[in-house]
Amino acid sequence: MPVEQIDDPSVKIKPPSKLIHFVRKNIDVAEAPTGLRALKKSHKSAVPLKIEDIKWLNDFLIEHRKISSTKVYIHELLEGADVILPQPKITPRNPVLEARIQKLTAQQSTREYEAMTKGVDAVRKHYPEDTISYQMKEINKQLIAVAQFVFSVIAAFAFGFIGLELIVGSLDFGFRLLLGIICGLIVALAEIYFLAKKLNEDCWEPPPPKVFTKPHQE
Structure with missing residues (x-):
């Protein structure tokens, strides 16, 4: 604390x-x-x-x-x-932050336990994240996010460099370049914020408990 x-x-x-x-x-x-x-x-x-x-x-x-x-x-x-001995005053932690930390700690413990025991239990031996298709999907998601960020910044720069000249009229090259850089930076900061927010929301959730059924009736 x-x-x-x-x-x-x-x-x-x-x-x-x-x-x-x-x-x-x-x-x-x-x-x-x-x-x-x-x-x-x-x-x-x-x-x-x-x-x-x-x-x-x-x-x-x-x-x-x-x-x-x-x-x-x-x-x-x-x-x-x-x-x-002198004792410092302990500030109580924010309840929302404490609940968040407890949740992440429980998720991390569950993930470590599942990774440790999946080689012993044949039922839990393979997970979706262990397959190549899952890894390819994750890579594609990352590549799409990076491409979206790059294209958004390029489009914002083009708007400030070319689009404003088409709307307002003839402008100086240096001023157009400055406008393009400013628009690109604004969009880049916004994209970074939403990207960080999205990554923060994508928390790993523990898999639901498996229900084992008997293969035959007594």
Whole structure:
């Protein structure tokens, strides 16, 4: 699924109970950064801390070990802490697009399964697309589409180059050539659009399930 930009890229840490107890007992609210002040004032244990808060707490512990007989280190307080990584927002996919993708995936899976098992099952061994006549028909369809595209562009160019002169009157050769190219490009773009639309609609449909009948009556 498509994802959006991350609003807050900072990594946060969910403090364990040992760190919470130390902060509430030894940290001065006036000197502490925002995250530690919120942790000290809050009665909830799930107040996440940022990396800046952990750096400040480490500096505080360095000074605290100089004046205190109890030596506390940052790794001891962070033991058992959970790291909260930034998560991007997931944009839900368009239902029409999702249905289209599911349909194409199912068709592709069916096509792969039929191609894999047609050599085992004698009933499904031959398909119309495996015959030469089917391949020739497909080639003819492609050739007709290309020929139609070429003839349409040539006819549009001829209309702009010759037809407009017959309608309007005598025109300069360069202007006639420009008109022919413009008409040809317009028709070419239109033909490409309709050709792409037609190819998009011609999706392969899975063959209908075969009904097997008994050759004799019981």
